[in-house]
Amino acid sequence: MNHSRRRLLAALAGSGAVGAAGCLDRFGGSGGSAEPAGSVQADLGVACADTDGTVELSGGRRPAEIETAQGTPSTSYDDGEIPLRDETLHLGHERTAFVDGDQSGGVGHDGIPSVDEPRFAPAAAVSMPACERVFGVSIDGDVRAYPQRILVSHEIANDVVGGEPVAVTYCPLTGTAQGFYRGGTGFGVSGRLVNSNLIMWDRTFDVRWPQVAATATEARNRGDRGGGEELVGRSLREFRLVWTTWERWSDRHPDTLVMTEKTGSARDYNRDPYGSYTPVSGHYAVGEPRSPSFPLLADPELDGKRVVIGARTSEGAIAFDKRTLLEESVLTGSVGSQSVVAVADEGLATGYVYADPGGVDVTPTAEGYSVDGDIAAAGELPLERIVAFDAMWFAWNGFYPDSERVGL
Amino acid sequence: MSPGDGEESPAGPDREPTKGGIRGEAGRAVGATERRSRWRRWIGRFGGVVSRTGIAVRGALGRRDGKGVFVLVTAAYLLTYLWAIRHLALSGTGGVEVFVVDDPLGTALEQRSAFAYETVAVIEAGPVVYLFGPVNLLLGVGLAALVGVTLAVSVVSWRGPAACRLGAGAGASAGLPGLVSGFACCGPQLLVVIGVQASAGVIAAMQWMVPLAVVSLLGTLLWVGSRVDPTAM
Known part of the structure; x- marks a missing residue:
């Protein structure tokens, strides 16, 4: 089906989404959209301002x-x-x-x-x-x-x-x-x-x-x-599944395939029953006073809708505040006895978590990250990657109330 | 109080039973007869109410104002119901498109949640998107017709000079649970959007909304029918 989504950029400024122009200016590089200061929204740490355009996701093949x-x-x-x-x-x-x-x-x-x-x-x-x-x-x-x-x-x-x-x-x-x-x-x-x-x-x-x-x-x-x-x-x-925007993903992977609306089910894919990400509203909005609607296993204490990048191993769990990671580029912590390092991927506005064998110097550079002098992309550091994913804080904390918190 | 008008029979359960023998059996026989008789009276009364309601419904729908109320309310309720269960939306973007699933008959009977069945087609026409779910459409039509006919009878009786023991509000109040029942399928999603805590009790209660709505609508219709003087319609 051919669906259009037309929204005024001006509406974004008043959408209630948390502005984060300061940190997000850094991510306008590869894969980032032109995001004028003051109109940027960062719903889940993924900067995006251009919701205008048409959705055409019909057909497709297996x-x-x-x-x-x-x-x-x-x-x-x-x-x-x-x-x-x-x-x-x-x-x-x-x-x-x-x-x-x-x-x-x-x-x-x-x-x-x-x-x-x-x-x-x-x-x-x-x-x-x-x-x-x-x-x-x-x-x-x-x-x-x-x-x-x-x-x-x-x-x-x-x-x-x-x-x-x-x-x-x-x-x-x-x-x-x-x-x-x-x-x-x-x-x-x-x-x-x-x-x-x-x-x-x-x-x-x-x-x-x-x-x-x-x-x-x-x-x-x-x-x-x-x-x-x-x-x-x-x-x-x-x-790893990367939570990002279409522009960022398709810029990074121009040859990507996209799942189409031909799912075999009769659904109205124009409507999200829980809210909207373009612009952010309803259940998805960060800072919303609405509490999560189903009982939680632990009280979130902080703003439950803020987004963390969480990782867990057999030893423990760790949560990095996504916005802080995008601002700082590199954060460190530990999961049980294991030291870990998280790095931001500016192009995809996401982060990766690696096991740090100890003493490894990871620093951001213009080309990527320097790991003991060798340059590598954020998702390809020469370290053991731990599966990590975005989560609303209330959910992560509910599952892992003993999680180490970084930037929270 | 006349015998049998709610009075316990001498052979009823409160009387000390005799020790076996003819008298005990006779007493039980009398009790059973009395119970059957009581049931017959209740069935007779219920039949009378149903018959009276039927006459009231026919009378209301035979009048122009009653028919108008019925059509308007039924249509409005049905549209609201379909919107509430998210089968109808103004999310289209122009043009006309129809998509039908591969096995519509089999798919239509797949239950998704309490009183919510699978949709088998997407019909997009201009700004309107309609998800066609046959079972839920039938359910919606049934609920809408019940609300419509109840309101039609109550409005007609309210307007009729000799049958004004009833206010139109009775019909309106009957429609409320039916309308609320429309949210039964998507209740949890609704709670998420409005930020209300969905406890297990609330979720369980939502699954009973449709049958409760049907019972309350039928009950109200019978109550309305029993209060209307058919000769005045």
């Missing part, structure tokens, strides 16, 4: 039918096999707290239908305003973008990227976009929430996987074959 995509699985998995981490990710609570805190989100099992046969079009064949939020992924050179405006109605897209079966997931309530390897199964929306966050179910065992925790909390035995108890307490393997 990834397997596109030459530039690796849409056919190159890794074989047994039916129902789920790739798992060797070590369980840290949980900020006893596992039973997630079971006790599980509550209905008001829809049934698969009440929000996942996209199981996504279709894509090349960037050159689609049209979107610069500020449209997309979740970008790059696996083995296969680059895709999933528009937030589509995924908000589905929350999960079961796809094959870079020859790997994956689930691209998005919870609008907690502002979290995360990627999981799904192996020989698919994921769906259970209709349940914990800490206001999407609880996924796998279609083989009906094991419940809260998105942020990425760890199985219980087996419901409603899947294709029952069982799955052995998965409880295990964590999914993840990959």
Whole structure:
């Protein structure tokens, strides 16, 4: 369908979004839009001012039918096999707290239908305003973008990227976009929430996987074959999804594919039931006095809607204030006994978190980051990268009240 | 009080039972007969109310003002219901487009939440976008017709000189729960947008809004019908 989105720039100044011209001027470089001071909005740390334009996301083909995509699985998995981490990710609570805190989100099992046969079009064949939020992924050179405006109605897209079966997931309530390897199964929306966050179910065992925790909390035995108890307490393997804008992503990856509105479902992709990111309003607005609408596992204390870039390992969790990271470029902290360093990616207005073996000097330069004298891009430092993702603070704190805080 | 008018039978449960024998069995038989008789009276009364309501409805819809109220209210309610469940919006951008899912019949019966079923088509015409969900359209038409007919009867009876024991507000109050029920499917989203805490109790209560609306609308219609003098319509 052809949808237009026309908004006056002048409306942005009065949108209630937090102005951050000071820090965001730094990110007008590669991938950044021209953002005049005073009219910049920074909803979730992603600077964007140009919401004008047309949305044309019709048609598209399956990834397997596109030459530039690796849409056919190159890794074989047994039916129902789920790739798992060797070590369980840290949980900020006893596992039973997630079971006790599980509550209905008001829809049934698969009440929000996942996209199981996504279709894509090349960037050159689609049209979107610069500020449209997309979740970008790059696996083995296969680059895709999933528009937030589509995924908000589905929350999960079961796809094959870079020859790997994956689930691209998005919870609008907690502002979290995360990627999981799904192996020989698919994921769906259970209709349940914990800490206001999407609880996924796998279609083989009906094991419940809260998105942020990425760890199985219980087996419901409603899947294709029952069982799955052995998965409880295990964590999914993840990959990085980048929360950014269409202009930033397509500038960085001109050859990206974009998921189209041909999802197989009859939906009005012009309307986001929770608010808007262009300009920011409703549930998404930073600084909104409205509290999160579902019970939380911990009191956020701070502004619950501010955005952090969170990372967790088997040892612990850490949250970097996204705006502070974008301002400072480099922040450090620790997860358990592990030192970590976070760096900002100016072009994509995001950040990456790396394990720091200790004593590594990471400094920003005009070309990227200097790591002990070697220059590398923000996403490619010669260090072990830890999967990190954007989250509204209330959600991160609810899952990980013991998280280290940096810039908060 | 006349016998049987709510009075317990001598063989009712309050009387000390005799020790077996003919008298005990006879007492139970009398009690059962009395209960059947009471049920028959209730059914008769209910049938009378239904019959009276039917006459009132036919009478109201036979009049020009009643018919007008019915059509207007039903249409307005249906549009509001479809808007509330997010099947109707002014989010189109011009032009006419229609998209139909691959298996409309099978898809139409897929339940998404309490009284919310899958949509099978997107119809975009100018600024209007309509998501066609057959089951919810039928549900909306049913609720809208109930609200419309209740208001039509109450308005006609309010305007009629010999049947003014009733105010039009009765019909209006009947419409409220029905209207609220329209938010049942999307209630949690609504709560998120307005920032109200959605406890498990609130979510559970929302799932009962549609049946509660139907019961309250039917109850109000029967109440309205029972209060109207059919001869005055």
